[in-house]
Structure formats: structure tokens, C-alpha cells
Amino acid sequence: MTSSHLRHADADFSSSPLLAKYPRHNMQDGAAIKVGVLGATGTVGQRFITLLADHPWFVLHALGASPRSAGKPYSAAVNWKQATRVPAVAKDLIVRECKPEFFADCAVVFSGLDADVAGEIEAAFRAADLAVFSNAKNYRRDPHVPLIVPYVNPFHFALLPQQRSLHSPSLKKGFIITNANCSTTGCVIPVSALEKAFGPIESLLVTTLQAISGGGYPGVPSLDIMDNVVPFIGGEEEKMEWEMLKILGGITKNDDGTRSFDMHARTPLRVSASCNRVPVIDGHTACISLRFARRPPPSPQQVREALVNFTCDAQTLGCPSAPRYVISVHEEPDRPQPRLDRYYQDGAGVSVGRIRQCQVLDIKFVVLANNVSIGAATSSIINAELAVLKGFVGSEVEGKEKR
Numbered sequence: 367m368t369s370s371h372l373r374h375a376d377a378d379f380s381s382s383p384l385l386a387k388y389p390r391h392n393m394q395d396g397a398a399i400k401v402g403v404l405g406a407t408g409t410v411g412q413r414f415i416t417l418l419a420d421h422p423w424f425v426l427h428a429l430g431a432s433p434r435s436a437g438k439p440y441s442a443a444v445n446w447k448q449a450t451r452v453p454a455v456a457k458d459l460i461v462r463e464c465k466p467e468f469f470a471d472c473a474v475v476f477s478g479l480d481a482d483v484a485g486e487i488e489a490a491f492r493a494a495d496l497a498v499f500s501n502a503k504n505y506r507r508d509p510h511v512p513l514i515v516p517y518v519n520p521f522h523f524a525l526l527p528q529q530r531s532l533h534s535p536s537l538k539k540g541f542i543i544t545n546a547n548c549s550t551t552g553c554v555i556p557v558s559a560l561e562k563a564f565g566p567i568e569s570l571l572v573t574t575l576q577a578i579s580g581g582g583y584p585g586v587p588s589l590d591i592m593d594n595v596v597p598f599i600g601g602e603e604e605k606m607e608w609e610m611l612k613i614l615g616g617i618t619k620n621d622d623g624t625r626s627f628d629m630h631a632r633t634p635l636r637v638s639a640s641c642n643r644v645p646v647i648d649g650h651t652a653c654i655s656l657r658f659a660r661r662p663p664p665s666p667q668q669v670r671e672a673l674v675n676f677t678c679d680a681q682t683l684g685c686p687s688a689p690r691y692v693i694s695v696h697e698e699p700d701r702p703q704p705r706l707d708r709y710y711q712d713g714a715g716v717s718v719g720r721i722r723q724c725q726v727l728d729i730k731f732v733v734l735a736n737n738v739s740i741g742a743a744t745s746s747i748i749n750a751e752l753a754v755l756k757g758f759v760g761s762e763v764e765g766k767e768k769r
């Protein structure tokens with residue numbers, strides 16, 4: 367085991383010819399990349415449809431949902447819950463069953479499938495050599511599947527060639543990439559910014575206040591959540607505790623030439639999470655306290671500056687869905703708040719406030735992230751944009767050579 371640990375520096379695509387092929391502005395007709403959405407009628411699926419309707423590179427080509435919805439035009443199948451109307455590009459598309467043959471022309475397939483069915487369906491799509499970007503939890507722990515938060519660890523794309531070659535039979539274009547649990551995503555973005563600025567974080571305690579939409583539609587019954595807080599979300603705490611380690615962890619090159627995720631190659635972090643459901647429609651809040659490895663730790667003012675100045679590859683490379691600013695830092699003592707801050711950067715950014723000293727660990731603060739946008743659909747879309755820029759989409763060769 368061991369040897370080199372890959373870091374952000376490995377992800378150098380600044381000279382990629384694909385940047386010239388897929389510029390920031392809209393592409394000419396015919397050059398767009400056809401995409402499909404599985405689970406298109408759900409909470410996350412509807413956010414995909416809204417975001418993809420105006421996407422400069424991707425064009426909606428095929429939609430899938432359960433056999434209950436299949437065969438109907440999208441506008442008839444969906445129980446649309448967005449403030450805007452069903453986009454014209456989607457409303458007349460006939461919803462398909464989630465079978466690879468209906469998506470064969472798609473270079474990218476986004477999945478907002480219910481986790482009860484995502485496992486088998488996503489595996490079938492990958493086996494059909496399709497590139498799948500999933501929101502579901504099923505493959506997040508898979509040792510060959512990158513768990514990517516686009517502002518944090520795009521260098522984990524380096525595992526894709528191995529996923530393709532170890533698949534039986536080996537794949538030319540297909541793979542599965544997952545994004546993280548929505549609460550994990552909101553937390554790991556500021557945490558990675560602090561790690562980048564001040565080095566490893568040793569311990570992290572987090573208490574979440576999670577929106578109802580996190581449970582999909584219709585989710586928690588109104589009589590359970592109105593006038594109430596439910597101090598349990600099945601499986602959520604465990605996911606937050608290990609997902610952060612996989613995301614912040616490194617990649618180890620083994621003696622036999624294969625690569626593995628190594629949770630502790632880059633971080634000594636230990637996480638303890640307490641998760642609560644609250645009567646908020648969208649936007650997960652998390653109260654975080656953490657301890658840095660370095661002594662003395664940074665001051666609250668230094669933490670503030672590091673968060674304000676955070677930038678990432680998705681921005682500098684020109685991913686069209688990357689926000690201009692990733693982290694908004696509030697000085698007001700009563701922010702962030704879900705109702706006021708969940709649409710920061712159209713839901714693609716996160717809001718941080720109440721940065722102060724912690725009397726037990728080092729620093730504490732509050733973070734708010736839109737669970738349906740950066741917590742789900744927006745992350746998948748930016749991951750796909752990064753995959754295009756890295757040459758992993760629609761290409762058998764380029765992705766193997768660029769990392």
C-alpha cells in the first residue's frame with residue numbers, strides 16, 4: 367500500500383482543449399450535449415428540469431420515472447411544485463420507464479431516483495455504457511465510485527478510468543458518480559475551505575435543522591412536522607459522519623497500480639452529527655463547532671476571511687453552473703436564515719454566519735445550504751460540467767489521459 371496522495375493540483379485542466387469546445391456561452395445548435403433525467407417527476411427531478419431547461423451545454427432529451435408516470439407527457443405525469451411553470455422544453459416530452467434503451471442517445475444521465483430503486487437502475491445504465499450522475503445514496507460507499515462535491519474534491523474523478531476498467535465487461539463511456547447527502551454537502555464546503563486555509567481539522571460536531579423537502583414529496587406528514595421538531599432522520603447522522611471523510615480524504619496509489627480512496631490519507635477528522643427535521647420547506651441549517659490540528663488555531667476573523675476568499679476549480683475553469691461566489695459570510699447576528707438565504711446564487715452557494723470562538727473546541731458557526739439545489743441537482747450538474755471539461759463525457763480516450 368501507500369505512495370503518492372493525489373491532491374487538487376492533480377486536477378489541472380486549464381489547458382484542456384475541451385474548454386475551447388465547450389465555452390461558457392451557449393453552443394451552436396447541434397453541438398449541445400443530450401442529457402436524460404431519471405426520477406424526473408420527483409423533488410430533485412423537478413429542480414433538474416428547471417436548471418437544465420436553460421443550460422448552455424446540456425439539452426434535455428429523455429425523461430424517466432416510475433411505471434406509474436411512463437407513457438404520459440411530462441406535464442401530465444408530474445405533480446409540479448415549482449414557482450415557475452413547467453419549462454416548454456420538457457412539458458411535451460413523454461416520460462419513459464427507466465430502461466437504458468430509452469436513454470441510449472444521452473451522453474449524460476442525471477438520477478434523482480428514489481433510493482429503493484436507484485441501485486438496480488443506475489447499475490443497468492452504467493452497464494449499458496452510460497455516464498450516470500446520481501443523487502441517491504446507493505453507490506456512495508462503493509470503493510470505485512467517486513463521491514464528489516464539485517467545489518471540494520473534483521480530483522476524485524481520477525478514479526473513473528479504474529471504475530471503467532474493473533467493470534465486467536469493461537466500459538468505454540459508462541460510469542457512476544454520486545454527489546453527497548444534502549446535509550453533508552452544506553457542511554463540507556466551508557469545512558474544506560477552512561482546511562485549505564489552515565490545514566487539517568481534527569474534530570467536528572454538527573447539529574442540523576433540516577427542511578421537509580429533504581424527505582421528498584409528500585415527505586413527513588404535516589401533523590408530525592407542524593408546530594414541532596423531529597429529532598431523528600433515519601441514517602442521516604451516519605451518512606454525515608463517514609461521507610465527509612471520503613470527500614476530504616485522499617486517493618492512495620497501491621503497489622499493484624490500482625488506486626483507492628483513503629479516508630485518512632489527508633485528514634485526521636472525526637465527525638459527530640445530530641440531525642433534526644424542522645418545519646422549513648427548503649434549506650438545511652447546520653450549527654458546526656470544530657477543532658483545528660494546528661495550535662494556536664485561527665481567530666474568528668481569519669476564519670471569516672478564509673471563507674470569503676474561497677474559490678474552487680469549478681469557478682476558475684468556467685463551469686457554467688458554478689456560482690460567482692461560493693460562500694456568503696454574514697455579519698448580522700441573526701443570519702443565515704432559510705427563508706432569506708436559501709436562494710443565494712440561485713441555490714448554488716452556501717451562507718455562513720455567527721462565526722465565533724467555541725469554548726470547548728476552537729471555532730463555531732452556522733451554515734445554510736439549499737438541499738434541493740447545491741444539496742442535490744446543482745451539484746450533479748456541476749459535476750457533469752467538470753466531467754465534460756475533463757474529457758470523461760462522450761469520450762473513450764480523453765478521460766483516460768487527463769486527470
Ligand SMILES: NC(=O)C1=CN([C@@H]2O[C@H](COP(=O)(O)OP(=O)(O)OC[C@H]3O[C@@H](n4cnc5c(N)ncnc54)[C@H](OP(=O)(O)O)[C@@H]3O)[C@@H](O)[C@H]2O)C=CC1
Binds near residue numbers: 409484501548581742
Ligand atoms: N430532496 C432532497 O433534498 C435530496 C434528495 N436526495 C436523493 O435524491 C433522490 C430523489 O429524492 P427526491 O426527489 O426527494 O424523491 P421523490 O420521492 O420526490 O422522487 C422520487 C422519484 O423516483 C421515481 N421513482 C419511484 N419509484 C420508481 C420506480 N420503481 N422506477 C423508476 N422511478 C421511480 C419517482 O417517479 P414517480 O413520480 O413516477 O413515482 C420520482 O420521480 C433520493 O435518492 C434522495 O435520497 C439527495 C439529496 C437531497
Ligand SMILES: N[C@@H](CC(=O)OP(=O)(O)O)C(=O)O
Binds near residue numbers: 602
Ligand atoms: N435524507 C436527506 C435527504 C436525502 O435524501 O439524503 P440521501 O440522499 O443521503 O438519502 C433529508 O432527509 O434531508
